[in-house]
Amino acid sequence: MLSAESLKQIDRELAKYPKEQNRSAIMGALRIAQVELGYLSVETINYVAEYVGIPAAQALEVATFYNMYDLHPVGTHKITVCTNLPCALRGGMAAGEYLKEKLGIGFGETTKDGKFTLVEGECMGACGDAPVLILNNYKMCSFMTKEAIDQKLAEWSAS
Template structure:
């Protein structure tokens, strides 16, 4: 770990995040600090909502590895956001089982309801709509994941409307 260069470049990553980096790195032998790269990426994303190129550089310096190696991990996994997203990230499964059970219709319904296309964020910054690879709940299709944490199953148009209206209401403090 190069603490000097990390200190110089860590202005966008909080001291608390750097402390969490240290706890993750401590889980591995001293010569295998790079094993904590995914944990460090997750920490940055939790703090900032996405992983910027500058953050990748800080992580690379901290772990003593090339920045391109960190970038390869960031771009390989779709769980890392490479640019700012809406408050609610909606990942709709577009794999075959979900497609056979109206997954494409669910995605189209969300595009219409939100007034955006897949990959876009609503003008109010609330929703980002993305397609997803298999979420492992094929029997419950169509499925989607909200903010990489909450699985939503059997997503009919009615359930999609309820979800969006509920999230909108929650973000404005209204009861839905």
């Protein structure tokens, strides 16, 4: 199900913890699987749980708790908008609404061309930079005014 390279990466995650605490590696292992496969199906979560040596239910709990894990296919550019209270007070909700309008989709949806998925997220730990977006779980974009959003969408559409 996963490539030999991904399994080697998971082995490196497992090596960070004592054998009796191997479940501590599940977040990294799920991230590695998602990077390779694009999202985490139930079958993938079960496979990773078995490989790590924990009950599938524990892996599923992690995958469904954190919004960085995608349980269904997402667009090339997954945009997570922080709408938690501090960001909401500083334009996070407005940024989300603007993105919905610009992309023609709602939260949890993907554009017809498969380029963009829009997700509502919780605190990203950058309240002073609000409104904040996260691109593909890795790149934080701060102070996202309408103009900044337009610039980012143009940049991401070109890639």
